Amino acid sequence: MTAANPLSRRRFLKVGGVAAAALAGGAWLLMRGGGDAHYRALCPGAAPRVLSTKELGVLAAFCERVCPAPGPSQPGARVLRIAERIDHELAFHTAQLQSDVKAALLLLEHGGWLHLSSTRFTRLSEAEQDACLARMGVEGNELERQVFSNLKLLALFFYYCDERTWQAMHYEGPFAARKAPEADSRVDAEAAHG
């Protein structure tokens, strides 16, 4: 049999429906507004390749809630720069996929509108963010479920690909030495390639 690949996301999500379109339109206007510093602070020092600073900030906030909190046995998503890793990965994909991810982040940040809340995801407290994500995953409509599950899939996959997380899950790692692919999306790839 061929390996079961859970990562496939050609159409990362299908943004459809009147509600989504209306939301996207309104949220796009909001995303155009000020507050760049707010988003930059969520992912300090990052230089996104595909996402905007704001989109990367939203993704970074998401990754911090979904991935393990920093602890003695493993670093958190911020230290591992998971949001940037996803951004770098997107550089090797089609414009359509990039667009889908951007739309997902837009919905995540401003999806409160669907539930009569104008508070952005990144402005919620950590507990409120967790509640928001739990609601999206379990009670959300198809669009919200896809946004949650697909972003989560990317965040956790790339988090646990980082060898600094392996000890905590009792994974001793590969037998072979690493050889980076030519199209390497690791954040330190440029340094590694010299």
Place this chain on the structure above:
Amino acid sequence: MDEALRTHVLEWNGVTKSMKETVDAVVIGTGCGGAVMATTLAQAGKSVLMLERGGFFLPQRGEFDQREDDMFARLDGGRGLHTSENGQAALTYGHCVGGASVHYWADTWRTPRDRLERWARDYGVEGHSEEELTPFFERIEKRLNAHPAHESRRNTMNQLFIAGAEKAGLEWEPVTQARDERCINSGYCMQGCAYDGKQSQLVTHVPDALAAGARLFADCEVEQILVEGGRAVGVSARFLDRRTAGPSGHTLEVRAKVVIVSAGGFNSAPLLMRSKIPDPSGQLGKNLQFNPCPQLFGLFERDVVMWRGIPAAVGTMEYRLHRFEGARYVEGGYLLHPNQLPPATLAALLPGFGKAHQQLMENAHRIGSCIAWIDDVNSGSVRLDGEGRPIWSWTLSGQDELTVRDALRKEALVLLHAGAKEVIVPDTKGTRLSDLNELPKLDTVDLRPGSMTFAVPHPAGMCRMGKDPATSVVNSHNEVHAVKGLYVCDPSVFPTAVSVDPSETIMAFSALAAERMLASWR
């Protein structure tokens, strides 16, 4: 291989200019279909050029580094990020020299007789009886060193599967594997074998073809099939820069007596559609079937370390065929196997997030899993977007949904009987079962898009074979009804999914097609 590499293989960093070639046969794709076809034609003295969109990777160059992220990027279509339009089906296919066989599990089956008979009876496929294919099966099994997996290859998850199946009253049997003595049970089959132990096309028919004189251009994407006067005469292609996954700026034009499309079950039909190949049947790009893979996880009190050993040394064929009472579906329609997932992929599939997910991952070494390969009956399709890229459509529905639920139930039976203290469903809700009394929960698990995703390997159907040009795309010699000299040799031609791993079926059909092509070569 070293000498052939130097003289017969062109890769991205060796391309310095646009090129033109003239050959007897151009073969698009180097998976099970293309590699066997290229080998047979080259061994018969034909000049053969293989074109592969993906890269050429070798363990001898350290390129099978066993990292999940690196190997998805090297080996998998869309770097592992291609799905159906609704996100429900995660498309699993190869994007490298050797195709999907490089990341497959090495499970090897002959085409079930009932499937061949159905294809003949319902679709008019001729000359593909079990008797006619048997010599090809035998030859392929010998080349792939295919043998039932020895007991020593059963990892802990395989042993748990046997124990659970026996307690649940399910049959089980060893699964035939294409491996040789170099397989060290590393557990990195999905990442491509670093030891050349798994007998993928990369270590069998691709080297055979090169040794027979065929040439191979990797990182080369065919854009159009060229047709003149109702006959295929070649292809136009572009070279890709492996560093960017985009075009390098150099092009290729090939003139050939025959054009063989072996781009795989997901991608051959889109290439024909993009090339505007006439399709009087209206079936091109339709009838997409595959094997959706529902899977469950079991949390054990002992170490399982699912990611070590070979994936499926054992399994059960007991439920391969659907069973009905009258018109009512009862059970079956899938193969059931122990599962193998490497850690990051496991993390991506487990439900929950934050602290709850972290706690699961801290016990990742105690998580086992079962997987089913559903014999899909409801079909999907493909269409092209404005830039000629494929958009695949498929939704789990009808009988397939019933089959998935039955497979989940059997998986839970095996896991609970094997001693799992909890069964974890990979739905967004994170449904759990702690004993057999909770099996009915699986009858209502949310399977809708966004709630559960199904990996879908083993595509078939979108260039289906048949006698009647009004209902099929290729004839029983794999030649496109409407275009002379254009052949499709991959699982696209199977009228339905095969119901077992299709690799041996693909190879056998391709070898048979090659011999028939040679017999009528002008």
